[in-house]
Amino acid sequence: MSLFWIVIRRLAEIEAMATSKKVITKEEWEKKLNDVKIRKEDMNKLVMNFLVTEGYVDAAEKFRMESGTEPDIDLATITDRMAVKKAVQCGNVEDAIEKVNDLNPEILDTNPQLFFHLQQQRLIELIRHGKVEEALEFAQEELAPRGEENQSFLEELERTVSLLAFEDVSNCPVGELLDISQRLKTASEVNAAILTSQSHEKDPKLPSLLKMLIWAQNQLDEKAAYPHINDLSTATLEDPAI
Amino acid sequence: MPASASISASSSHHRASPDLLVRLGSTDPEVKLRALREVKNQIIGNRTKKLSFLKLGAVPAVAAALDAAQSELLVQSAAALGSFACGFDAGVRAVLDAGAFPNLISLLSYPDEKVVDAGARSLRMIYQSKLAPKYDFLQVENMEFLLSLLSSENETVTGLGASIIIHSCQTDIEQNALCHAGVLKKLINLLEGSLSQRDASLESLATIMKDNPEAASKFVSESGRALSSVIDLTKDRYPRTRMLACRCLIVMRNTSPCHLQDIGIKTKLVYLLLELLDDPGQVGEEASFVFSSLIAQKEDLQKLAFKANALDKLHNQLLNYSSHPRRFQGILLVLADLCSNLESCRSRFLSLKALKLVADALTNDNADVRAAACICLRSVSRSIKDLSAGHFTNEVIVIPLVRLLHDPCTSVQVAALGAIGNIVVDFTTHKSTFVKCGGLKLLVQLSKSMDPTMRLKALWALKNLTFLADNTCKEGILSELTTPLLSSLICDPEASVQVQALALVRNLVDGCINSVEYAFAENDIILDAIGRQLQSASKAEIGIQGMYVLSNIASGNEFHKDAVHQVGL
Structure with a gap:
């Protein structure tokens, strides 16, 4: 600083x-x-803020013991949040959704965009694993009604479903949806929503400094x-x- | 993974199934718990699923689990019920009909913190709907309960307390009761709390102080820091908090102008809200309504907003948000407020070519938008200069406006009448457009409405249409309106309608000597009606308009003068 x-x-x-x-x-x-x-305390707070926001729970715990800096959030909630994030990163989206709902059922009920992106990620995972029929059924049952509610969701849905039209998905115009970066994007969106629901800022202060x-x-x-x-x-x- | 991994049995995206209903009613707690979780996970975020489970009758089955003893069952049941109630009125009704409300309340005194949290969250969802039962603050034990909620360590529980206040506090008796019980103090403490507590507190404070000067001054005197905390929160990093803080201050200011006197805070509020309008989400939407409450009927604030280039900004917003009904409505209403007094605002409005956008909004699918467009037109068309220039009497505006006279929605009809009332004033050459497209016929029809406001506004417009009209136009109006109808409107049960009917006659008989004859059509029934009204006038305005009519008639020939004598005043 x-x-x-x-x-x-x-x-x-x-x-x-x-x-x-x-x-x-x-x-x-x-x-x-x-x-x-x-002040050393200010530097420590900055570090703690980074560890907590990014979800390094073990490091935060150690740092708390070594430096005596108190985190501004219950460390136990970080473990839950990280479990959700990790589930999305590994492609277990359904599991992630259930975990978010256990953590706080309001998050997905009041955040249609995030809910859509998670469902979209589920669809992407089905397509990735070649479950064509299931993917189509899922798109129809779960995602199409969201598309009716929101024009931009509809466009994103169309883009995602078009993955099914290509033989070689790794080499098609919408191929980036299958990229690992798409999972990371969804994961960080969930992470931010959980942090906001816990009245915590969604970005650490250090990078902006x-x-x-x-x-x-x-x-x-x-x-x-x-x-x-x-x-x-x-x-x-x-x-x-x- | 190979494609043969195919459809997994555990995939939960199948339709709401009757089998699930059976499992919800299972006596095996394990089965029941899984079923509850499944319902919850299927309906969260998914309106379609909520509806299909509702139709299947799942809500009573889920609510029945609130009788259970295991914490986990209670948590899942409460969470599912809360999701049914989230932003979905049919769901709220089903949850209430299932008798879940008292059970959810009793969860709040449960020893397990998770159960308390789930119960409070569900109740808060219910209290966000208009359908929630009204909370009676005047009962001592209810007030104590509310105070205990607001003092809780649990954020969700304090949030519930705030939601109850926002939902149920309506009368000044209730506002005062909350003040006397010490609720203000609790809410002021929450201003220092977490993000959600601050927001909840700001909203509750605005509810308690609205139109209640006693509550507002109690808030200011409660603690030296109370007011400055709210002012600080207008600089908060979260836009929603800033918006709620602004709203709280504006409510205070509108309630008792003695607080927040200095010009600094006024200017600050104007700039803050203009900035908040840029928020693409709900905050920006709400900000327009908050802004409207700041400047409505306050010329000084309208001037400040004008200086801050509000019109240019709002014009841009009109361009960008025409497909967002609520936001569009809000922007139109702010424009209406801005143009209601100041000619400078109206001329800026016209030079930005915003009129075309507002004219387009007259045919919007959303009734609130159509009404707001009419209100905006009424404000803008108060400009004598622009009326004379005929800016409003072209087909682009008049035709859709006349169509709105038979809009299915009463508030749109009334708003359209308001705009028409201004637009038809004065300028003979332009009146034909209005009459040609059937406007006159519709006005006459509405002057027979059962709704007194509608009659009033319709007559108002007819009166303005008659103002300085030529004889052909006047004849057209009277033959459409008919002498018997006009005389019965002079004797309308509503005094305000009588005034407008008399003023209409006054405009009718104004001008050349031929015009005076209108008062004598069909055996003088109009003149008789006027005579009767003048003798029993219940309102000064009736007398004034009646006298104008008589003096206009008396300006005619000897016969006319005699007739006035015979009215016997």
Whole structure:
């Protein structure tokens, strides 16, 4: 978090100065960084928020014991949420739906889009396993009525059913529906809905902070040469290119 | 996996089956539990399935499981009943008819937290429907129960308490009872709670303070932080919370303008709501109605909204949301409010070419949209300048508008009459379009309606149609309306209708000497009726309009003057 503010502050300082690019050496930069004090608790909260939102329950538990940071949600609910997410990721959509309904029956009852996407994923799994008849029956019985309720669902349904028309599904215009990324997309949609139902934010804070860091660096690049962070995973300061 | 893995027996996407009904009634708790889960998992999110299970008679069978002793059976039964009741009135009715309500209530005092949660969730679903039984706050034990719900640790249970208030608190007696019992304090505490508790609290607070200045000032004085907490929530990160906070503040402001006086908060509310209108979902939809409640009949706020470019934004929304009935209705109503007083708004409206969009909305499939389009037209057509320019008397507007006079929905008819009343004013050359497409005939028909509002509005329009009309037009009107009908409308049981009938005669006999003769058709029955009304006038306005009629008549020849003398006033 601190890096972001430093960069912003630098940005303001430099903007006030002349138009020529100023060069800041690594030593100067590090000195400035050292001047900024960040509370350890804030950093810990940020980490805990990430672990909880992304569902790393064991890590969150360990981190809680080591750092004394209390999670803002009951850790037991994470296990349930992860079980749902994992079921979708493995293609056990029916199982996932039952688990969501056990967790909170309101989620799918009040979220038609999510419900449709889960049913669509079920259809995709049937098609993937070559269960043509069952897939058709399922599309007719379960999905067609949703299509009648909503035009955009109908279009998505048509797209999905068209998978059946191709011999080689891996090489057809709608083939990406069979891709693993489709499962991940559905899984993250369920994950977000469960988090929202638990009054929890659906995205962790850390990634948006990193996005802000990149944005701020880009802004600063126009004004100055300074030690850049290019590799976010190591956060190494690289010598300014002159 | 090979294709031969074929149809699995466990797939649960078959139709609602009678066999399931048998298993629901099983004495084996294992079988029963599985059956309950199956029903629940089939109906959640699936309206079609809810309906087919309903027809099969599954609801009483599911409700019967509430007598069970095992927690798991209770949880599954309550969850299934809640899903039947979720957003589905037929389901709510079936659940209530099955006698499940008292059993669900008793689940709330169960020791197992999961059972309590499931029961509260189901009841909350029921209370979101109009069909839910009204909760009697005036009974002491009911109030205590409500307070216990609001004090619960369980979020679903506090949510239920709020839903009960939102559903059942209607009169100021009930509002005051809730205030005196300390409900405001509980709700203020919930403003600091979780997302769902904050939303529930904001909605309940708005319900309790609506049109009740006593409740509003009690809320402000309850705690120094109460009002500022709500103001803070207008900056919340969740759009729904922001919208509900705005609504709560607007309810307060409309109830007792003494709170929230400063211009800052007014401007803030205008900008907040304009931003919320962009939300593509339900929040954006509701925001238009909230916005309307902010600016309706408040010229200062209409000015602020105009300055904030509200008209341009709403015009864009009209273009984008014509296929979303409720949102479309909301936008039209906001436009109607904006154009109700300010000429600047009306001229911006016309320069954006929004009129065409509103004219199209007159033929929308949805009755609420059609009515809203009429209300919007009425506001816009208050502009004398644009009326004179004949902007509203073209076929694109007049023909659909006249058609709405026999709309199956009364509220649409009334709204259409309101718009027509303005549009037919004054401008002789344009009146023919209206008469040609059958508008006059329909107005006369509606002036015989059993519904007094309809008669009133129809006469209003006829009166305006007669205003400064030429003789051909006047003759047309009178021959359609007939002298006996006009004289009976002068003696209508409703005073407001009498006023309009007299004003119509006043316009009829205004102008050249020939016009005065209309009052003497068929043995002077109109003049006689006027005389009778003037002698027994129950309202000043009747006297005023009657006197105008007489003075118009007296401006005629000697014979006419004598006739006025003989009215005997």
